[in-house]
């Protein structure tokens with residue numbers, strides 16, 4: 001059985017039922033991994049998905065945009081982890097309790113976000129520079145909920161402060177059940193390549209499971225990342241945009257099965273329409289613009305889709321986007337016939 005099944009089984013056997021979860025997790029991505037995208041990943045065979053980061057202080061003050069991020073349908077999406085960010089142990093504990101009540105199966109603490117609006121107040125990756133506070137936050141969240149709690153962080157703040165093993169050990173001693181390491185430092189942001197080998201230093205420093213993250217865009221990459229890092233599983237973000245079935249393909253490869261094919265065109269048509277539809281339901285007309293990056297990413301994996309891409313990324317009118325989708329997939333069906 002994989003490490004995720006073991007962690008979640010301790011508390012949440014119902015969430016995963018009879019089936020063991022693959023150790024392949026959808027990464028939290030602000031503005032991307034909302035209900036619509038998580039649903040697409042789950043419908044394509046993906047396992048555990050993580051919400052976008054929600055700021056603990058905003059959750060408690062009921063800032064609408066922040067609460068909207070938490071929209072999820074526990075029955076349709078479970079298991080879902082909710083990621084929280086913040087700098088105050090008391091607020092983080094309260095936010096974790098709320099996430100538990102909403103039906104999360106796991107609470108993930110954000111210690112990796114490089115954005116200044118987050119790090120500016122000693123949260124996100126800035127917590128790597130404050131190991132004592134980082135430990136206090138971990139303990140406060142672990143004590144506040146009966147769910148397992150995980151931590152997502154980076155290799156360190158910058159080249160001279162690569163202290164992920166120390167942070168990992170502190171987290172473990174505070175009761176954290178699993179750690180994800182994005183193989184870059186904060187100052188690297190998203191530049192250069194993720195260093196999967198260096199993640200092995202964290203694996204060596206702790207006895208809890210570690211997930212390797214960063215630049216995994218194929219089943220073969222996932223295997224290489226596991227070999228280099230000796231981690232127990234992988235977390236995948238950008239690679240899944242436009243192909244929500246990637247996580248299931250990675251799980252196939254890691255579990256020794258033949259890698260399933262990408263879904264057929266009929267499934268993709270239905271999936272893309274459902275994705276757009278859900279964005280419109282959740283965000284109203286704003287959903288048309290929010291859909292653009294997803295539709296562009298879907299087009300990356302659709303042949304001859306230049307015309308569709310143009311309409312999907314420029315139109316303000318959902319009916320025109322749906323019509324362009326219908327026309328594209330009709331034409332594709334004719335070619336295939």
Ligand SMILES: Cc1cc2nc3c(=O)[nH]c(=O)nc-3n(C[C@H](O)[C@H](O)[C@H](O)COP(=O)(O)O)c2cc1C
Pocket residue numbers: 027028029030031032052053083110111112113152182213214215216235236237238239
């Ligand atoms: C648009 C975007 C938003 C992100 N938002 C979050 C976030 O809310 N919380 C977090 O821990 N990491 C966030 N990340 C980082 C990803 O979870 C992941 O660590 C990073 O993209 C590297 O993995 P990948 O190469 O598989 O995408 C974000 C990344 C991107 C590209």
